Amino acid sequence: MSAAVRRVALLVVLLMGLAACQVDIEVGIGFNEDGSGLVTVDVALDQEAVALAPDITSLLLIDDIEDPASGWSYNDPRIDDQGRTSFSASKPFGSVEQLESVLSEIFGSEEVFRDFTFERATSFAQTDYRVTGVVDLSGGMDLFTDPQLTERLGGEPLGQPIPNLENALAGVTVRLVLDLPVGAEQEETLELGQGAVSIEMTAQEESGTAVTLRWVAWAAFALLGLSVLIAIAGYLLDRRNRSRSIDPTISQEPLVRSTSSAAVQPPARRLRLVVLNPLGVLFEPSDEPSQLLVDFAAERGSEVDAETVDQIHSQAVLGRITPAELWTGLGLDDDPAELTEQYLDQYTVRSGARDFVAEMTRRELPVACLTNDIASWSSALRDRLQIEGVDTWIVSSEVGVCMPAPGIYEALRRTTAVPYENALLVDVRAEHLDAANALGMSTALLAESRPQGGDAPGHAVVTSFSDFFRRRPRS
Structure with missing residues (x-):
């Protein structure tokens, strides 16, 4: 059923009851930290409107939304706390550009919701969010009518005088609800026929850890200053006491030598945990999974571009979409379980991997795996x-x-429960190792070959598991 037919069905309900019926349309936009999120549309009809059109359930939001290709998910009708019958549907988006595309499907126009932006700025102790956009309902009843049908009916939508339609649409309320990753929701109530309205919402999140660290830093500086003052006072008191009690002809050199101790050496690190990224270290190939998905989809006739694949894969490894939704997003309609099995078939165990883990076990050194992956895929590979x-x-x-x-x-x-400084991370991605090293972990890059000249990556480089057991020459 087309979107135009659904709009006509809604208008029929309004015409039968004119101003006596009440219809509320709520458009909710929920954002995640990366600018992705979910659009939810909720249409609430009062009892009079439902009584006038008992079959409205089959006309509103159902056929197109239940089509998997549309990306919309439909929820069964429910009765809200005001006794109204509510119909709702939702569709995810991966970026602001995708958001405007999803919003254009609601009223069949790209002009109603436009110029949306999402900004995220992070400083030491806080994260600021800001979303802006324009909502334009100046189309009024044109948002619900079909131009071709209006022309066939002599210029009067549904064969009814325009004043009657305008009276009916007075019973329609449109609410826009914005929900940022932090803070309370913001609601804007709009009227059909209302001109363009600029929307803006901001929110701020303070990092509890960062704020605590800031206070700790101030406290540390204060303690340092206090300790310096105490040391100076102690030095002056000690000097005054010595000048009174010690013969000035006695040399102070032995005392100086005895109190100037050697610099304290930091304790040597003790390795307590070996951490491996299984995708590339234990299992081959070591290519980026998103690139493997691009090739996999292309072999099966999909023309999805690499940027789209990367966005969809990122959502999947964050647990925000299911494997079935991933395959649909890549344009592959085969059985999701079979597609997953075929994709995982390309992985094999890297040479020496089993022996390396077994040797760590023999040495009573625990091994952990850290991976950007979908849980069910990771379990299947194991x-x-x-x-x-x-x-x-x-x-x-x-x-x-x-x-x-x-x-x-x-x-x-x-x-x-192992501190960072007692753990070693082995990975094929330098950016993963950079982050681990910044936290204090030891790191090793598993590469196809050793770097040439000035190409050192800032991490120990190994080309096979046997490199971990080679004896280093004594200096």
């Missing part, structure tokens, strides 16, 4: 390739954060 001896698996879709974001390394630290 079952398929059978590598025994890995004690802990941290999968991005289960913790909701990916490398190189600090949160996933913190999830590893909390799960294993």
Whole structure:
């Protein structure tokens, strides 16, 4: 059923009851931290409107929305706390550009919701969010009518005088609800026929950790200043006492030598945990999974571009969409389970991987895996390739954060209870190692070959698992 037919169905309800019926249309836009999110449309009809059109359920928001290709998800009708019958549907978006495309499907016009922006600015102790846009309902009843049908009916939509239609549309309320990642929702109530309205919402999130660190830093400076004052006072008192009690002819050199101790050496690091990124370290190929998905989709006739694949894959490894939704987004309509099995078939165990993990087990050194992956895919690879001896698996879709974001390394630290400075991360991605190194972890880059000349990546470089067991020459 076309969007025009659904709009006509809604208008029929209004015409039968004119101003006696009440219809509320709520458009909700919920944003995630990266600018993706979910659009929700809720149409609420009062009892009089439903009584006038008992079959409205089959006309409003159903056929097109239940079509998987449309991307919309439809919820069964429900009775709200005001006794109205509510119909709702939702559709995700991955960017502001996709948001405007989704919004244009609601009224069949790109002019109603336009010029939307999403901004996220992060400083030391806070994150600021800002969203802006324009809502233009000046189309009035044209938003619900079909131009071709109006022409056939002699210029009167649905064969009714325009004043009657305008009276009916007076019973329609449109509400826009914005929801940023933090703070309360913002609601804007609009009227059909109303001109363009600029929308703006801001929110601010203070990092509890950052604020605490800031106070700790101030406290540390204060304590440092106090300790300096105490040291100076002690020095002056000691000097005064010595001038009174010590013979000035006695040399002070032995005293100076005895109180000037050697610099304290930092304790040597003790390795307590080996962390591996299974995608590339334990399992081959080591290519970026998003690039493997581009090639996989192209082999099956999909023309989806690499940027779209990267966005969809990012949502999947964050746990925001299912594998089935990923395959649909890539334009592949085959059975999702079969597609997943075919995709995972390309992975094999890297040479020496099983022996390396077994040797770590023999040395009583725990092994953990840290990966940007979909949980069900990661579990399937473990079952398929059978590598025994890995004690802990941290999968991005289960913790909701990916490398190189600090949160996933913190999830590893909390799960294993091993400090960063006692852990070694082995990965094929330098950006993952850079983030780990900044937190204090030891790092090793597993590469196809050793860097040439000035191309050193800032991490230890190994080309095979056997490199970990080579004896270093004595200096």
